[in-house]
Amino acid sequence: ENLTNQIAAGEVIERPASVVKELVENSLDAGATRIRVDFIDAGLKQIVVQDNGTGIARDQVDLAFTRHATSKINNEHDLFKVSTLGFRGEALASISAVSHVEIVTATENAIGIKAEFSGGSKKGQEDAASQKGTKITVRDLFFNTPARLKYLRSPRTEIMKIVDIINRLSLGYPQVSFTLSNTGKVLLRTTGNGNLKQTIANVYGRHIAEKMESFEAKDSDFKITGLMSKPELTRSTRNFISILLNGRYIKNFQLNNAIMDGYGSKLTARHYPIVVIAIHVDPLLVDVNVHPTKQEVRLSKEKELSRLITGAISDALLDKTE
Numbered sequence: 176e177n178l179t180n181q182i183a184a185g186e187v188i189e190r191p192a193s194v195v196k197e198l199v200e201n202s203l204d205a206g207a208t209r210i211r212v213d214f215i216d217a218g219l220k221q222i223v224v225q226d227n228g229t230g231i232a233r234d235q236v237d238l239a240f241t242r243h244a245t246s247k248i249n250n251e252h253d254l255f256k257v258s259t260l261g262f263r264g265e266a267l268a269s270i271s272a273v274s275h276v277e278i279v280t281a282t283e284n285a286i287g288i289k290a291e292f293s294g295g296s297k298k299g300q301e302d303a304a305s306q307k308g309t310k311i312t313v314r315d316l317f318f319n320t321p322a323r324l325k326y327l328r329s330p331r332t333e334i335m336k337i338v339d340i341i342n343r344l345s346l347g348y349p350q351v352s353f354t355l356s357n358t359g360k361v362l363l364r365t366t367g368n369g370n371l372k373q374t375i376a377n378v379y380g381r382h383i384a385e386k387m388e389s390f391e392a393k394d395s396d397f398k399i400t401g402l403m404s405k406p407e408l409t410r411s412t413r414n415f416i417s418i419l420l421n422g423r424y425i426k427n428f429q430l431n432n433a434i435m436d437g438y439g440s441k442l443t444a445r446h447y448p449i450v451v452i453a454i455h456v457d458p459l460l461v462d463v464n465v466h467p468t469k470q471e472v473r474l475s476k477e478k479e480l481s482r483l484i485t486g487a488i489s490d491a492l493l494d495k496t497e
């Protein structure tokens with residue numbers, strides 16, 4: 176049973192950044208408006224994620240750490256209209272299968288609970304005074320699956336992957352205040368005042384935020400809003416293009432191309448813009464149940480959406496240059 180858990184964990188939890196992603200997504204699903212993340216030794220020694228979300232009821236904590244137990248999907252039908260970032264009920268089970276986890280959580284006006292899980296088993300629990308919200312501490316990641324450690328890159332690269340995840344989630348949730356720190360040293364802090372331009376300033380710097388223009392468009396299925404750099408302001412990688420579908424950061428080659436097409440010949444070869452695009456769509460049109468990391472999605476009407484994006488961006492460029 177523990178072995179099965181470790182194998183399954185490998186699909187979801189590849190590296191410290193996967194832990195950060197899953198825990199922060201849970202915080203967002205729990206309606207948190209303030210999320211703090213701190214890590215030590217590129218996340219291998221310790222990762223702490225603390226939120227002010229709903230918390231988990233005392234008698235639901237064990238269930239939360241059980242594989243395939245989720246509070247977010249009730250039946251098969253729900254799987255066709257997923258509106259939360261999580262839905263598989265795998266993350267906490269997977270993380271606790273390959274590390275030592277301590278959780279302190281409390282719901283509104285209730286006595287909190289502190290529980291410990293390690294290598295897939297529960298180690299104990301006690302009452303804990305706590306404000307509404309959840310704090311999860313993950314220690315010694317992959318302590319029992321040393322082979323995993325061999326696949327990790329340099330600490331520097333692993334840290335960059337953590338920063339990248341928090342950057343994208345911040346851009347997807349400008350109304351949430353994020354603080355990311357490395358052993359207490361703050362790497363990123365967003366105000367969480369709901370203003371995307373402000374969040375871009377927090378993430379990429381004020382000089383960049385000031386040079387970005389807004390764009391938007393909608394049709395009967397999609398509503399898109401975003402900020403885009405002028406063609407003069409480019410980067411040498413596509414990494415500064417963030418596509419957020421109903422708040423979920425996704426990787427999508429077609430939509431990336433749709434953005435590039437919007438710029439057309441205004442971009443020189445191997446130059447990429449800085450773009451943050453939020454797409455809102457009826458969850459019925461999205462299949463998020465395609466890949467363990469949930470970053471790939473299957474989208475109905477992808478062509479229509481592509482045209483909408485290309486049009487919105489090229490229109491915005493016309494407005495500014497004429």
Ligand code: ADP
Pocket residue numbers: 197201202204205226228229230231239240244245246247260261262263264265266267268309
């Ligand atoms: P999923 O997110 O797919 O439901 P997880 O394993 O990530 O699965 O989490 C299991 C359950 O634990 C969630 O469905 C949710 O009910 C609860 N949970 C996890 N993290 C939090 C949190 N930070 N705040 C409130 N509830 C949480």
Ligand code: MG
Pocket residue numbers: 197200201260261262264266267
């Ligand atoms: Mg989850």
